[in-house]
Amino acid sequence: MNLIFTLRHFLKAGYYNGHRVHSPNIFNFFKYVIFSKEKFDYSLAENAYAQFRKNRDNITVTTFGAKGGKIKEVKISSLAKKSSSKGKYGRLLQRTANFLQPRKILELGTSLGVGTLYLSAGSPDSKIITLEGCTSIHNLACESFTNHNVNNIEAINSGFDDILEKLIADNQDIDLVYIDGNHTYQATMDYYELFIRRLESGAVLLFDDINWSKGMSKAWREIVKDSKSTVTIETARMGIVFLNPKLTPKHYCTRF
Ligand SMILES: C[S@@+](CC[C@H](N)C(=O)[O-])C[C@H]1O[C@@H](n2cnc3c(N)ncnc32)[C@H](O)[C@@H]1O
Numbered sequence: 001m002n003l004i005f006t007l008r009h010f011l012k013a014g015y016y017n018g019h020r021v022h023s024p025n026i027f028n029f030f031k032y033v034i035f036s037k038e039k040f041d042y043s044l045a046e047n048a049y050a051q052f053r054k055n056r057d058n059i060t061v062t063t064f065g066a067k068g069g070k071i072k073e074v075k076i077s078s079l080a081k082k083s084s085s086k087g088k089y090g091r092l093l094q095r096t097a098n099f100l101q102p103r104k105i106l107e108l109g110t111s112l113g114v115g116t117l118y119l120s121a122g123s124p125d126s127k128i129i130t131l132e133g134c135t136s137i138h139n140l141a142c143e144s145f146t147n148h149n150v151n152n153i154e155a156i157n158s159g160f161d162d163i164l165e166k167l168i169a170d171n172q173d174i175d176l177v178y179i180d181g182n183h184t185y186q187a188t189m190d191y192y193e194l195f196i197r198r199l200e201s202g203a204v205l206l207f208d209d210i211n212w213s214k215g216m217s218k219a220w221r222e223i224v225k226d227s228k229s230t231v232t233i234e235t236a237r238m239g240i241v242f243l244n245p246k247l248t249p250k251h252y253c254t255r256f
Pocket of ligand 1: 063064065066083084085107108109110111112113114115116131132133134137158159160161180181182183
């Protein structure tokens with residue numbers, strides 16, 4: 001994450017831990033998700049992550065997204081460290097899924113499936129659809145889901161753009177989307193437009209890495225300004241969008 005964006009974020013961010021939040025739903029989201037004091041069991045995703053970190057094998061991957069189009073050898077342990085959700089952001093995913101209890105969750109960018117397992121543990125009754133372009137990475141994620149006896153995940157090996165329109169048309173009851181791949185300005189705006197056009201009112205979008213590049217920051221600022229995004233919450237790294245016209249429109253920039 002860009003240091004200047006991070007510093008700028010902390011200068012303008014507030015805590016909103018229960019204060020200055022008038023909508024009861026958003027108040028509860030701050031209380032029970034962002035600043036939750038409850039104890040959760042995060043071991044499912046964290047054990048999977050620890051296993052990948054111990055794996056010194058190499059795999060051949062095809063890169064997708066902003067730096068796509070290359071074939072290279074990577075150590076599984078390094079791939080896990082570099083690409084997986086972990087720490088407080090992984091835990092935030094689990095609490096978000098737990099709070100929202102979505103009917104269906106869509107994740108763009110499975111990687112090794114660590115973020116998927118946080119979502120699954122947070123809401124075991126939801127159906128989770130997760131997309132990954134690289135076949136060798138997708139296969140490792142599927143193995144991990146089987147080894148951890150998780151059966152609410154449908155992992156699809158596909159480029160996002162090859163499948164997304166049809167997938168969304170067939171699954172308009174997706175109420176939570178985690179966008180964690182293809183971090184370019186244009187792709188982020190295209191996905192946003194698609195989700196606001198096709199998903200039912202009440203859906204929540206999580207954009208990871210909103211300050212990863214100038215293009216991502218620009219996309220996030222445009223999403224915040226768009227009237228259909230209703231309530232938006234911004235941490236230094238993640239942008240959360242509530243597509244619910246019943247909510248009073250407001251943007252919260254919060255420390256987390
Ligand atoms: C940051 S990682 C995902 C991490 C994962 N969501 C987690 O929380 O642990 C991003 C993944 O998205 C995949 N990806 C990026 N752009 C893609 C695209 N256009 N189509 C398919 N997969 C893509 C990459 O191969 C990479 O594995």
